[in-house]
Amino acid sequence: MPDVDAIIPGDPCILVIFGASGDLTRRLLLPALYHLACDGLLSSKFAIVGMAMDAWTTDEFRERMTVQVRQFTTRVPFNEAVWADFVGRLHYVPGKFNEPEAFARLGTVVGGLDVELACGGNVLFYMATPPSVFGMVSSALHAAGFTKLGAGWKRVIVEKPFGHDLASAMELNREMLKYWREDQIFRIDHYLGKETVQNLMAFRFSNGMFEPLWNRNYIDHIQFTVGESVGVEGRGGYYETSGVLRDMIQNHMFQMLAYLCMEPPVSFAADAVRNEKAKLLDAVRIMSREEIDENAVRGQYGPGRGPDGATLPGYRQEASVSPTSSTETFAAIKLNIDNWRWEGVPVYLRSGKRLWKRGTEIVVQFKRAPDVLFRNTAASSIDHNRLIFHMQPDQGIELRFHAKVPGTAMRLQNVNMRFAYGDAFQASRAIGYEVLVYNCMIGDATLFSRTDLVEGAWRIAQPLLDRWSTATPSEFPNYEAGSWGPKRAFDLLERDGRRWVEIINRDVLEKVPLFAGSDPAFQNSLLMTLEPDVYELGDYIFREGDSAEEMFFIARGEVEVIGPDGKVVKTLGGGDFFGETGLLTSRPRNASIRALAQTDVFVLKRSDFKKVLTQHPEFADSVERIAKERYKLILAASLVPVAGKAAP
Ligand code: BG6
Secondary structure, eight states, X not given: OXXXXXXXXXXXXXXXXXXXXXXXXXXXXXXXXXXXXXXXXXXXXXXXXXXXXXXXXXXXXXXXXXXXXXXXXXOSSOXXXXXXXXXXXXXXXXXXXXXHHHHHHHHXXXXXXXXXXXXXXXXXXXXXXXXXXXXXXXXXXXXXXXXXXXXXXXXXXXOSOOOSSHHHHHHHXXXXXXXXXXXXXXXXXXXXXXXXXXXXXXXXXXXXXXXXXXXXTTXXXXXXXXXXXXXXXXXXXXXXXXXXXXXXXXXXXXXXXXXXXXXXXXXXXHHHXXXXXXXXXXXXXXXXXXXXXXXXXXXXXESEEOTTSOEEOOGGGSTTOOTTOOOOSEEEEEEOBOSTTTTTOOEEEEEESSBSSOEEEEEEEEOOOOOGGGTTSSOOOOOXXXXXXXXXXXXXXXEEEEEEOSXXXXXXXXXXXXXXXXXXXXXXXXXXXXXXXXXXXXXXXXXXXXXXXXXXXXXXXXXXXXXXXXXXXTTOSOEETTBSOOHHHHHHHHTTTOOOOOOOOHHHHHTXXXXXXXXXXXXXXXXXXXXXXXXXXXXXXXXXXXXXXXXXXEEESEEEEEOTTSOEEEEEETTOEEOHHHHHHXXXXXXXXXXXXXXXXXXXXXXXXXXXXXXXXXXXXXXHHHHHHHHHHHHHHHHSOOSSSOOO
């Protein structure tokens, strides 16, 4: 990778963008190129030629981009002087990708600019188009003589999705390789343009304290979450042919997986890094049909509510989506990496649309310390240490570990150390495409996928695609828009005695009346203690007579409290809690709790409950007060039969 501090501009070149009138160009590509210009990273011998079907002129293209760059740039203030120079470098050639004359016109424009600017014959082709035309454009470029043009380099950037499945990816590779050499093809994955993703390698290989622990001896398991709060955003037509496995997991998530788990490369040279990534993907166990049914969960969102209470449509109600669609908008998968380093360390991945929040996080959970020393102390339990990579929108790294609670007894509490990008660096104002396009201009392919990497990733995904295309998910939709996702995704980990680490912040706790306005130290300890769980309509969260092991806080949803006589005593909704009386009295549950809708809860385990009560007397007081009132209510309800739902 280049030494960015040196501010070495990219090579002189003409950048040809196919699909220049599209969304990608205006939202991401053009603003990123403008940012490169602002940072002095574009050569003075540089021009852009846009090509698309729209019958625009160069002037119209310039006018449109002048408006749109202001909308999508992440740099404030706008640098008028840089743009004034930049916009003069924009050119436009209208034409269809199957029209040889259009490519002849393109050849004339590119040739003219090359001579005028003395670019030395360097041309970078950017396919910001649907993958169905990658081959067609390559063949047209070849026919028009572009791939053979004398001096200078010719490179091609290919957007995702690269293929629709393993067979089509192999076919596309074969087709591309007919016209280009492997070292000319730059397959893009915009996740690799993210600072936090690139930092995975920097973090692992520049910090001597973690790498020795990075293996099956010390790590219990790894979790990857890419949650999105948005739906399909008008891309229903595309998404129907994709689904989350193709859209997020096969590409972005497998790339992050490779960075996090690969062996150290012998250098940062492109092929050294890509060799290790390819080896890692090769080591991921290919699942059998039976293993898929056991280790993979898919979901589709139904109607629900956003955090502001607004109604959200279900996936099947989105534009261009079939009302009986079986496309998955959520998936959770347990993978195994069959190599020396990771044998026996499960990797759980989940991603979904329309979840309760946007957040990409990686959790590395270490094995627990032995509790022998603490058995006869007030430290009732030893938790796992966790290293958490906050990828986006929060950017940082957090280490969670134990500390002794001040006082005479040996009590432990989870605490954390946190590095935030914003504290250490000027907040990143990059889109992510800057580094990718720049690297291509200087010929560094480290951040791009090679043929074997793309095929390796599809090889892992293919059995899931096959399995899911045959079995129709009768339970779809199986999670509400705005929720934490399908219950089965939580069961997947619970079955292994684990739980997803849901990253919550103080704003979430403030919505729970019991925690609102409470001491920040108290809130901080809760953030690291509460565990998420999901129940479906009709599920019993617990039943009367069960032993009391946990207390619950409702994040969203609704439950009914059913007294010993089978009558409903009360309903509880978002922000309410239940399950405290059994913990306080150490007696079995005196009522049953049943979900009236999908209900997402935070769970406080008995051992943590005790810790929290001891350390935060103000919390203990409010819980006890409310518990007494409820106890009386339940007692009264069981003595006096009530018709229907009792008023709270
Ligand atoms: C794209 C997917 O590749 O990545 C989208 O097609 C998704 O569906 C997007 O929303 C997520 O990217 P980011 O950078 O917002 O995490």
